[in-house]
Amino acid sequence: MSNVTLIGYGSGNIASVRFALERLGARVRVTADPVDVLDAERVILPGVGAAGYAMKRLEALGLVEALRAFERPLMGVCLGQQLLFEASDEDGDVPMLGLIPGRVTAIEPKPSMPSPHMGWSRLTKRRDDPLLEGVNDGEWAYFVHGFVCPDGEATIAAADYGLPVPAVVNHKNRWGCQFHPERSAKTGARILKNFLELPA
């Protein structure tokens, strides 16, 4: 059974991520203590509020340095994925964890494509990755986000929303899921299971 540490640093989708991990049989520890993080087997960083608020919370709790120093598997979910990048246009100009190069920008609404991007979109894989084991092109995932990560080398699966949406990213020991795996039915459960099975 995998042990996973979930960063609980405010109100967000922490409970739903925890329940999804528990459905997979994982032992989940929810914490905001940097010492727990450094000592964790694997870490999930969920989203809390908006980028500025989330970074303020992480800073206040002393978690920024702990997350930067963490060398085992780390996965950001939804806003948690965005926080892995360098900066965000949300709330003005917010410096973030800087673990993956690039800047997070707003999704401009277009006809038939309102913003936030809210709902089920299909995934297309860019390259094979242990996190995407058993996930096929065209599977659906549930997205809710008004800001989008830069599309680049880190993108391992994308969704199309009038622009390429980096849906799953990876850089070194860090992964991110822009959609909500805990709310993406079987596809999401498979991705969480894959994360729990990554060598730590």
Added chain:
Amino acid sequence: MTARRIIPCLDVKDGRVVKGVRFEGHVDMGDAAELAARYRDEGADELVFYDITASPEGRTLDYSWVQDIARLLDIPFCVAGGIRTVEQAARCLDHGADKVSINSPALERPELIAEMAQVLGRQCVVVGVDSAFQDGEWKVHKYTGDPNARQGAGKLTLDWILEAQKLGAGEIVLNCIDQDGVRKGYDIAQLSAVRERLTIPLVASGGAGAMEHFLSAFKDADVSGALAASVFHSGAIAIPDLKTYLDQNGVEVRI
């Protein structure tokens, strides 16, 4: 693109799903988490749980049933009814809800929308709007959960949805109450007028009675999702059949 969402709405009272029977109160339909699982298995894209009569009585939510649902579900769900503060909304999310929907409390104090968006993120903040056609205009109503408390809110629908969006709403659910419960179709004219003005997602509510009504809401009013209650609960429309029908008619759905 996103698939157009099919969203069953369940009325919840004390953790049980109930069905309103006109002038006769409510009939127990079963445990909320169990019914939620059934709709998930049938292919619902999202669920809304509406804690009935909460706003008029000033009750607060009991969150244990929210947590029961969250433990079980692997699709998103929204909790509506009774939420009047950021703290209550945060508690809902902390118990596993993905979104919260506010209606009358947002009319009483519109800044609530901004406060919730700031702390929780606008993607969690759904504003429900009950709208009826009166004297040649669409007007907002409040306390519609209770026929005795229901009253006009003194706002025009097209003004209010823009104000809600500006304050930080992530989605609008427009419930066209002239259509509600009569199953004659969604109010396409009103939904289209609202859709044209909004940049955030719009969900249609009120009036679904046949599969063509869903098709029209998606094709003619370009809504992101369609919410319905009685047609699903009564079994009049099965979600798998509805999705096949929409797919065959050129609407992208998650099958």
